[in-house]
Amino acid sequence: MIIAVDGPTASGKGTVAKALAEHYGLKRLDTGSLYRAVGLAVLDAGGDPAELRAAVAAAEALDLGAIDEHRIRSSAAGLAASKVATIPEVRAVLRRAQQTFAADPKGAVLDGRDIGTVICPNAEVKLFVTASLKERTSRRLAELRDRGEQISFEELQAQIAERDERDINRKESPLRQAPDAYLLDTTALSIEGAAKAAYAIVDAAIARRG
Numbered sequence: 001m002i003i004a005v006d007g008p009t010a011s012g013k014g015t016v017a018k019a020l021a022e023h024y025g026l027k028r029l030d031t032g033s034l035y036r037a038v039g040l041a042v043l044d045a046g047g048d049p050a051e052l053r054a055a056v057a058a059a060e061a062l063d064l065g066a067i068d069e070h071r072i073r074s075s076a077a078g079l080a081a082s083k084v085a086t087i088p089e090v091r092a093v094l095r096r097a098q099q100t101f102a103a104d105p106k107g108a109v110l111d112g113r114d115i116g117t118v119i120c121p122n123a124e125v126k127l128f129v130t131a132s133l134k135e136r137t138s139r140r141l142a143e144l145r146d147r148g149e150q151i152s153f154e155e156l157q158a159q160i161a162e163r164d165e166r167d168i169n170r171k172e173s174p175l176r177q178a179p180d181a182y183l184l185d186t187t188a189l190s191i192e193g194a195a196k197a198a199y200a201i202v203d204a205a206i207a208r209r210g
Contacts, residue, residue, distance in 0.1 A: 007129035017111035031112030039080025
C-alpha cells in the first residue's frame with residue numbers, strides 16, 4: 001500500500017505521515033527533506049539555489065543517508081528548497097529517487113507537495129493536509145525558536161506565504177490537491193487528533209477497496 005500525503009509548509013503533513021507509517025508498519029520518505037538538503041548544499045557551497053547548474057549538481061550528489069535533519073530545518077534551508085524545487089531538472093533527478101523508494105513491494109508513505117499528483121498518482125490512498133496560514137506560522141515559529149533561531153512572527157509569516165506562492169504557481173509539479181485526495185484540515189487539531197483523523201481516512205479507503 002502506498003499512502004501519499006501532500007500539503008503546504010507546516011500544515012502537519014510530516015507529522016501525519018510519520019504517524020501513518022508507524023501505525024501501518026510502512027517505511028516513510030519525507031520528500032521535502034530532499035529539496036531542503038539540495039538547497040542547503042548549494043548554500044554551503046556559496047552558490048545560488050535558483051541557479052540551474054549548482055542546484056542540479058547538488059541534487060545528483062545527494063546522499064539520502066547523509067541528510068542532516070537538524071540543519072535542513074532552518075528557515076534559510078526552507079527558502080532555498082522552494083527555489084531549487086522550481087527547477088525542472090532538479091525535480092527530475094529527485095523524482096527518480098522518490099519513485100524508486102515508493103516501488104518497494106511492501107509499500108510506503110511519502111509526504112511532500114506533488115506525491116499524489118506526480119510521484120505516485122496511483123497511490124492507494126491520498127491525503128491533502130492543510131491548516132490556516134496563521135496556525136502554520138505559529139507552529140513553525142515554535143520549531144525555529146526551539147532551535148535557537150530568532151525571527152518575528154510577521155517575518156516568518158511573510159516567508160511562508162512567499163513559499164506557498166512559489167509552490168502553488170511553479171510550472172513544474174505545482175502544489176495542489178489531487179482530485180481523489182482526502183482533505184484533512186489540521187488547524188484546530190492536536191497531533192493525536194490529526195493522526196486519528198488520518199487513520200480513519202485510510203481505514204475507510206482500505207475498506208472501500210476491499
